[in-house]
Amino acid sequence: MRSVDHYSPYLPLEGLDDGGSEGAGRVLINDLGRHAFSTGAAVRDAVERVLGSGWYVLGAEGKAFEREFAAYCGAAHCVGVANGTDAIELGLRALGVGPGSRVATVANAGFYTTTALLALGARPVFVDVDPDTKLMRPAELERAAAGGGLDAVVVTHLFGLLHDMDAILDVAAHAGVPVFEDCAQSHGAARDGRRAGTFGVAAAFSFYPTKNLGALGDAGAVVTGDAHVAERVRRLRQYGWESKYRAGPGGGRNSRLDEMQAAVLRAKLPFLDSWNDRRRAIAARYSREIAHPKIQCPPVHGEEFVGHLYVVVSDDREALRARLASACVLSDVHYPVPDHRQPALAGLGDPAELPVTDALAGSILTLPCYPELSDGEVTRVISCLNTW
Ligand SMILES: Cc1ncc(COP(=O)(O)O)c(C=O)c1O
Missing domain, CATH: 3.90.1150.10 (Aspartate Aminotransferase, domain 1)
Incomplete structure (x- = not known):
């Protein structure tokens, strides 16, 4: 860094x-x-570096940011995408969520996960929250999972509070479904030294300008410890390409993190x-x-x-x-x-x-x-x- x-x-x-x-x-x-004023010098350096590089999409800055942000989170992989909602959508698609899937999520987190689920053709299964933490109640998740038929769980660390994940992970393990974390509001939150984004199979981050780590426009990332999931998201974010101009099975679209945003995020991450x-x-x-x-x-x-x-x-x-x-x-x-x-x-x-x-x-x-x-x-x- x-x-x-x-x-x-x-x-x-x-x-x-x-x-x-x-x-x-x-x-x-x-x-x-104020934020722009206080970060101005570092951000300007970053923007000028990209401007002079002649390379604006999926290049050295993006790779470096992915490396640095994965290290920050304590995860093996980070894949930059265009925004946080895409990160949820592509991350879940990489876990096998698709048309007809049923995914447990909360209903108090701004409709972002639900937007991603609708784009996937999946159905949200809404779970009520705890009145104090305002986060998913494990007992309610257990109720939702009781009849079977769930395919995944999305946990949102809302307002910046990392969910106490043990109970959620237990319920999900019992139901045999993966847990995906929405970390759009919780960059850096940690419990016993373990940071948001490393509890589930994969996690989504948004770097919308008002987030704790914000770009100068839209940006997002999927963080995961699973190399296969990371590889799937890498393909999905770029037309499903396995190699240049060759699209493999499983679809894909354009959701790339550009070099300018990656460089700005690198400047701010420290x-x-x-x-x-x-x-x-x-x-x-x-x-x-x-x-x-x-x-x-x-x-x-x-x-x-x-x-x-x-x-x-x-x-x-x-x-x-x-x-x-x-x-x-x-x-x-x-x-x-x-x-x-x-x-x-x-x-x-x-x-x-x-x-x-x-x-x-x-x-x-x-x-x-x-x-x-x-x-x-x-x-x-x-x-x-x-x-x-
Ligand atoms: C909890 C939560 N999830 C997902 C998102 C979606 O991120 P984006 O706006 O980058 O698509 C946001 C932010 O807007 C958010 O607050």
């Missing part, structure tokens, strides 16, 4: 607090302008852990210092949480949102419409019964939590909530 001491990832924080940038005075839900530390510290402050009877905060977590989104729960969500807005603090809802309620699934039978998922969709609220948020802004958010 290249040296990182030629610039500071937090360079502009204090200066940007009060003026100059768009949204000054407001606390934004995310601020990619800072991921420090960004995750900062996210975790902001989240810990919120959890310790927000004290209001109508707001439930997540507990303070350790390395298993990388603070992708800080989500509180309140039965009075809209009033809480309005209170924040009145103090120029922006918030968001991830996600307002659970998958099983999306019109895109109308006609595929009655919606699943997911009482916890439904209740959370009406009560969750995301607060600003990103590395470039200043301590003063975090204090502003906290006092706004505590004086509600």
Whole structure:
């Protein structure tokens, strides 16, 4: 990995607090302008390197990023693709998921896995979540698997919290189906030193610009310990080619990670852990210092949480949102419409019964939590909530 001491990832924080940038005075839900400012020098180097190389798709930068990101995760293989949804689709296809397959997944994770399943001709089997962690409940997965007929399980480490995988892996092993991890929100999250993306047979990452590791556009990757799965994804991402212009069986399409995005991701990867530390510290402050009877905060977590989104729960969500807005603090809802309620699934039978998922969709609220948020802004958010 290249040296990182030629610039500071937090360079502009204090200066940007009060003026100059768009949204000054407001606390934004995310601020990619600050992120671009703080990473600018390294990113510009990377872009110029690619520009001068004369090679823009599937080249040395992509290979190097795949090597470096696999090493970061602690996985044997990484295959870059065009975005996170493709990573789920191609990763699952490489595991044999296809038309008619039934895949267990949650319905509170933004419809991305469901989009991939629909593209594969597979059917989502929705499993309810735990009200505290907001992650798949192993007991509900066991119920879904009880009758047989499942072909795979997708576990989403939502909001940056690595699922406690033992129980899920046990249920899946008992059912004889592979586990696939959606790590789009959990880059670097770890339990006992083992990082997200290394628990299942394979995993998908998104590097959408707002992710903990974000590109300057769309990008994604499949990470796996299985050389055959990696090889299948390599073919699937490029027309199914076994060699140039020769498509093998099993289909494929164009979903390549370009050199520019790979180089940008290489430039940023050395800072991921420090960004995750900062996210975790902001989240810990919120959890310790927000004290209001109508707001439930997540507990303070350790390395298993990388603070992708800080989500509180309140039965009075809209009033809480309005209170924040009145103090120029922006918030968001991830996600307002659970998958099983999306019109895109109308006609595929009655919606699943997911009482916890439904209740959370009406009560969750995301607060600003990103590395470039200043301590003063975090204090502003906290006092706004505590004086509600
Ligand atoms: C949990 C989750 N899964 C999958 C995706 C899909 O990633 P992408 O937007 O890169 O397709 C995202 C992000 O958008 C996500 O948050």
